[in-house]
Amino acid sequence: MEYKIVFAGQPGAGKTTAIQVLSDIEVGSTEARTSDDLAFRKATTTVAMDYGVIRLDDDCLVHLYGTPGQARFSFMWDILANGAMGVVVLIDATAPEALQELAVYLEAFKTFSQKGSVVIGLTHIDRGGAAGLDAFYTHLAHHGYQLPVMEVDARNHKDLSVLLLSFLAMLQLPVLSRQ
Numbered sequence: 001m002e003y004k005i006v007f008a009g010q011p012g013a014g015k016t017t018a019i020q021v022l023s024d025i026e027v028g029s030t031e032a033r034t035s036d037d038l039a040f041r042k043a044t045t046t047v048a049m050d051y052g053v054i055r056l057d058d059d060c061l062v063h064l065y066g067t068p069g070q071a072r073f074s075f076m077w078d079i080l081a082n083g084a085m086g087v088v089v090l091i092d093a094t095a096p097e098a099l100q101e102l103a104v105y106l107e108a109f110k111t112f113s114q115k116g117s118v119v120i121g122l123t124h125i126d127r128g129g130a131a132g133l134d135a136f137y138t139h140l141a142h143h144g145y146q147l148p149v150m151e152v153d154a155r156n157h158k159d160l161s162v163l164l165l166s167f168l169a170m171l172q173l174p175v176l177s178r179q
Helices: 015-022 075-081 098-108 110-114 133-140 155-169
Strands: 002-008 029-031 045-055 060-066 085-090 118-123 150-151
Touching: 002 015, 002 045, 002 075, 015 045, 015 060, 015 155, 075 133, 085 098, 085 110, 085 155, 098 118, 098 133, 118 133, 118 155, 133 150, 150 155
Parallel strands: 002 060, 002 085, 085 118, 118 150
Antiparallel strands: 029 045, 045 060
16 A cells, blocks of 8 residues: 655745655655745755655555645645645744744645644744644634644654654554554
């Protein structure tokens, strides 16, 4: 069996890093130098997609697709979401507009949000000044969503594995059998 999961979220939330940490293959990436106001925050950004694969067992592969975060590349979101089982939304919890960014991605991936096949990972918690889990749960409830939210470090395999395991269990799919 093969499955497809999309990673979405604002620029700098950790999508590319998460896929690099999780993937069993070398990640295909379309990073380009930033040329707008984003250049003050990061040197490169995804302009089409990131791609990686996780082998759950001998018969099960999960294809990981990372979307570009910038709105000007949002046409790629629908393309990459086609055929996906769900979406992992990564949000930089320290961004002043974190809750508004979450709303953008829930709306953009509304088909998945409405059927509950979205999990939210809050990144950059280690930087301090982050909106807490309660703020996100309150925001979600206000908009009629009951979706899981977890704090994750996109550089940490264990954090990401727990996020992915939870997501796969929520979707009632095979779980990771890796260490």
